Amino acid sequence: MAIAPVVNAIRVLERMVPAGDLLFAHDAHDTRSGTGALTVSTMGDRVEDFVAWANEEATAHGLTEEVIPPDPHGNIGTARFRRSLAWHIARRLGGLVALAIQYGHLRTSVSIGYASRSRDGIHDLLDVETARATIDTVADLHDDLEDGLGVSGPAARRAITAAATAVQYTGTVISLRQARQIVANPQLAVYDNPNALLMCVYKREKALCHRDIKDTPSLDRCVSGCGNIARTDQHITKILDRADFLDNRAARVPGPLGDRFRRNAARLRDLAEAHHRTRITLQDTA
Template sequence: MSALLHGSGQPKRAGVDRAVGVGATNQNLNLFADFINELCAEQGRTDTIAAGQGYALRLKTRIFRRTLAWFIARHPGGVIAGALQYRHQSIQMFEGYAGTSDSGFRAEVESEQAIARGEVYMEMIDSHQHAGLTGPSAEEAARRLTDFGEHAQFQGQVALDRHRLRRIMKRHDPAIYPGEYITCVNDPAKALCEKARRGNSEGLPSHGGCLPLACRNVALTAENGAAWQREIVRIDKRLASRPTLAPRLRQRLQHRRAEVVEFLTVNGQEVVPA
């Protein structure tokens, strides 16, 4: 593994097996920013890399921690992933690394995620997807989405203004979380992932805590059904691969396939024959 230097400047004896140090990285960042700004000036562009008014531009690697934290946190499960990635013991410490908890970092992320979900809800309602849901929580999901749609109405019109949508989500969030394989209709009393979290001393979800084939909070859209069908196709390809799989692996794949097929059949989703 390459050695990582923490001193300033370039290493005295640079080699292919030597990583660039922090000081050299900072220097390269600023040289790159200078190059971009000079290029913008030559082309008459105004979108330069600039510091705040009255401040000199001095880029350092540590100023990107919030950018990286935002990138991680804005993905599904990102706040937990960030806490693990940054090797901190709590979400609060991850928030602090991203800026400070007092700065409202987590609240900003959750607000953006809520608005994104609200826009998805409106699309589902407009296309009447909530009427075609299947699965154990399909009726509950349809009821929540119908109620949400009624609150989103203003003088007979559906409001898509972000400010109004944020306010509606804050008061009437149906707590439905669309995903690739399932649409989670959250009810903590029935959630298997909640039971897994309660069993964790730190209160964090255990790895693989979501059990979609067994959880009663599941609803399925047509897109969810298609994703499961692709899973069956992937399993079939592995089972048909050569050389022949080891008996234990083949048995596990066959069991997984049977579980998925039963899950789709029970929940009213079409299963395309192999």
């Protein structure tokens, strides 16, 4: 689970090195003698070389807005990518799931050892970025509620409460101590899930996405009858768009498959109808 540029970069690297070799094998990427992988120092030099090459290309093609500006903090060494990694993990759909599956070692012994060699360990950055992503989610919900947005579902009132809690953090620089408090605060456990067209206001004892009690939801396994579900007017707009899409597909495929598309479209419209019948607004909770 990764963002598209990462996937594309890995595919390119796989074509540059022999099958089964390291993606950054010294033999494949360096003309000097050596074995194993490229060193951290060499990787840092390569990043700077890439910046210079990209700027030359942008200038040659008149794309001045694509020029990478000088960095006020110095060279872009490999350690600087820790924050980018933390930012993307925390803000991607199911980012915490990806962290547990693919980057789990970052929060275990490797992470502890890594952090001990640096003041800013990757797991600390992940806590800060996860907290910021959480506040961004509930702050956006707060603004939408102020504009009259409606919310439905068994967790609708908890979503509104979480949105009100976020106001105290809006516009502030979140410290590591605050980040840990936010991550651990059950009232702020709100996860938007655009793929499932819903919002998860997570409460461990109500979760149906996994059998074991966990601190975070499994957003790739949302269950329709879960007590943590909330949907906003914006989710419903997307649900109706998906229903129209399914109906259009149903008209272009054979009978059984078309019938299945139509049943799914009808189910989505039932969800939309239930939302409009039961939605509550910020004024309803005053």
